[in-house]
Amino acid sequence: VQLVESGGGTAQPGGSLRLSCAASGFTFSDYAMSWARQAPGEGLEWIAGIYGDGSNKYYKDSVRGRFTISRDNAKNEVYLQMSDLKPEDTARYYCGKGTHSILVFTSDGSSRTDSWGQGTQVTVSS
Numbered sequence: 001v002q003l004v005e006s007g008g009g010t011a012q013p014g015g016s017l018r019l020s021c022a023a024s025g026f027t028f029s030d031y032a033m034s035w036a037r038q039a040p041g042e043g044l045e046w047i048a049g050i051y052g053d054g055s056n057k058y059y060k061d062s063v064r065g066r067f068t069i070s071r072d073n074a075k076n077e078v079y080l081q082m083s084d085l086k087p088e089d090t091a092r093y094y095c096g097k098g099t100h101s102i103l104v105f106t107s108d109g110s111s112r113t114d115s116w117g118q119g120t121q122v123t124v125s126s
Contacts, residue, residue, distance in 0.1 A: 003116065013124055013125075019080040066084045
């Protein structure tokens with residue numbers, strides 16, 4: 001399994017960024033995918049997930065309405081469109097491969113993931 005994130009950078013508050021994640025080494029459409037982030041000094045925070053067929057999407061409350069997850073199974077890619085960015089969105093963002101074709105949520109509200117990429121840094125600052 002290989003997951004390679006890209007698209008991070010610096011944005012002003014209220015701005016937008018689009019993250020991409022290129023996947024390889026597994027049958028992409030068979031697995032749900034997620035995005036998570038880790039701010040300095042904090043743990044990994046799951047923020048969005050999408051079913052293998054793209055039929056269902058779930059978001060953490062803190063990003064719902066501002067972030068949109070999508071996937072292109074023909075290209076083996078998953079995306080995170082981020083809008084109305086806030087300074088508290090500053091973090092390293094990771095994409096992850098789920099364990100099933102659907103999202104399987106744990107008691108802490110995150111979705112089970114068995115592989116993560118190396119991440120891409122997003123900084124929101126004026």
